[in-house]
Structures are given as C-alpha cells and as structure tokens.
Amino acid sequence: MLLLDASGRTLMGHQERRSLGALGWRVDSAAASRLLPDSAAAAEMTARILIEILHVAHPADLSCHLEVLSAP
Incomplete structure (x- = not known):
C-alpha cells in the first residue's frame, strides 16, 4: 500500500x-x-519526518495541511 497525493x-x-x-x-x-x-x-516531529523520511531539503518548500484534533 502506498500513500498518494491528489495527482496519484x-x-x-x-x-x-x-x-x-x-x-x-x-x-x-x-x-x-x-x-x-x-x-x-x-x-519537531514534522520537521524530522520531512527531512529524514521524505528527504525534503527544507520544510518551507512544501504546502501542508495540518489538522489538529482536540481530545474528547
């Protein structure tokens, strides 16, 4: 299974x-x-993932959507 963007x-x-x-x-x-x-x-974790796992040179190079869920 792969995670894909809107363009596939x-x-x-x-x-x-x-x-x-x-x-x-x-x-x-x-x-x-x-x-x-x-x-x-x-x-900190987001920056680590972008750099170490997704190999993004600089996190500012991306457009991201962050959804924060509140605790019940």
Whole structure:
C-alpha cells in the first residue's frame, strides 16, 4: 500500500511507512497519525519526518495541511 497525493504521485512508499512506524506512528491507507504531547513536539516531529523520511531539503518548500484534533 502506498500513500498518494491528489495527482496519484507516491508520497510514501513501503520503506517510508516502515520508518514512520518505527517512530511510533500509526499508518493506514488514508493517513498517518500519532498523538504528541504539545505543539512544539508536533513541529519537531514534522520537521524530522520531512527531512529524514521524505528527504525534503527544507520544510518551507512544501504546502501542508495540518489538522489538529482536540481530545474528547
């Protein structure tokens, strides 16, 4: 299973998904998720994923959608 963008391009292949799993993320066919303690931890983890897993030269090179879910 691969995660694809709206144009059908691969965003995360099998290796990238395994790498996220090793970092404690839950990855399914539609999304990757992980509960983090605060926004600073979320920002740090996001930058780490962009640079180490997706090999983005600089996070500012991307347009991202972040959805924050509130706790019940």
